[in-house]
Amino acid sequence: xxxxxxxxxxxxxxxxxxxxxxxxxxxxxxxxxxxxxxxxxxxxxxxxxxxxxxxxxxxxxxxxxxxxxxxxxxxxxxxxxxxxxxxxxxxxxxxxxxxxxxxxxxxxxxxxxxxxxxxxxxxxxxxxxxxxxxxxxxxxxxxxxxxxxxxxxxxxxxxxxxxxxxxxxxxxxxxxxxxxxxxxxxxxxxxxxxxxxxxxxxxxxxxxxxxxxxxxxxxxx
Numbered sequence: 467x468x469x470x471x472x473x474x475x476x477x478x479x480x481x482x483x484x485x486x487x488x489x490x491x492x493x494x495x496x497x498x499x500x501x502x503x504x505x506x507x508x509x510x511x512x513x514x515x516x517x518x519x520x521x522x523x524x525x526x527x528x529x530x531x532x533x534x535x536x537x538x539x540x541x542x543x544x545x546x547x548x549x550x551x552x553x554x555x556x557x558x559x560x561x562x563x564x565x566x567x568x569x570x571x572x573x574x575x576x577x578x579x580x581x582x583x584x585x586x587x588x589x590x591x592x593x594x595x596x597x598x599x600x601x602x603x604x605x606x607x608x609x610x611x612x613x614x615x616x617x618x619x620x621x622x623x624x625x626x627x628x629x630x631x632x633x634x635x636x637x638x639x640x641x642x643x644x645x646x647x648x649x650x651x652x653x654x655x656x657x658x659x660x661x662x663x664x665x666x667x668x669x670x671x672x673x674x675x676x677x678x679x680x681x682x683x684x685x686x687x
Contacts, residue, residue, distance in 0.1 A: 467687060468686075468687075469649070470683055470687050473630065473631050473683075474569075474570035474626065474630070475570055476565075476568055476573070476631060477573050477574075477575045477619075477631065477632040477633065477643070478575065478596075478632075478676075479574075479633060479634040479639070479653075480578055480583050480586060480587075481495070481576070481586075481635070483633055483635045484574070484587065484590065484676065485558070486675075487653075487655050487657070491550065491552065491555065494551065495550055496518075498548075499518050499528050500515045501546075503517055503528075506536065507536065522659070526577075526609045526610065527577050527602070527609040529543055530607065530608070540602075540603075540607050544581075544582070544602070544603075545581075548582035548585070552586065555586065555590055556589075557590055557591035558590045558591060558592065560681075561590065561592060561676065561680070562592050564680035564681050564684055565680065567680075568680065568683075568684070571597045571625070572595060573596060573597055573598045573599070573600060573623060574587070574599045575600045575610070575615075575619055575632070577605075577609040577610055578602060580599050580601040583601060600615075600618075600619045600623075604618065604619075605618060605619075610636075610639040611636075611639045611640075611641055611642050612642075616643060620646065627643075630643075631648060631650070631651065632648050632649070633651045633676060633679075634651070635653040635657075635660050636660045637652050637661060637662060637664040637669060638662065641663070641666070644668035644670070645668070649671070650670050651669075651671040651672070651679060652664055652673075653673060654673065
């Protein structure tokens, strides 16, 4: 990890990255997306799920597909799908301590909404530790891994990519960051759509748990 001693910018995905994917928070969001599509397009849940997954594959987010094909209100979609129960998420003292020790700018980079990011980070006790949240609205609803949001993020926070590291659970979303010169860390998981491309050269590091990786950095860099 000697190549990480000069990192000045820390980018974190939100869902299944800043909290453990085993909590299944995103499963709730996933089901709410199906319900939204079912209601809006007047189709049953089974058909809604087919549309949802098809759009995710083709457009990188379900929202992006719904905007392009059905001209939906993006704000309405985000508010609906992120209205989920987070009461079972507990404070993560270890993660809080390790993020506090990092020197430099710390930014959340998510295909979700700012409100969702705030709700999640408040529950786990790390909401005061970040210098910014760059959400899907900031990206003008163009999601990762399209290159545009990465460029906007870098410009917005005046990031020097060669001094930046990006943590993400969806492997393909690390490719643009790597191509810009950032270090990349994949948060291991067993979801086929997230693990696809996880053996690619654009992934510098892999970890089972974010706090453990940060602890190693703090102790060795």
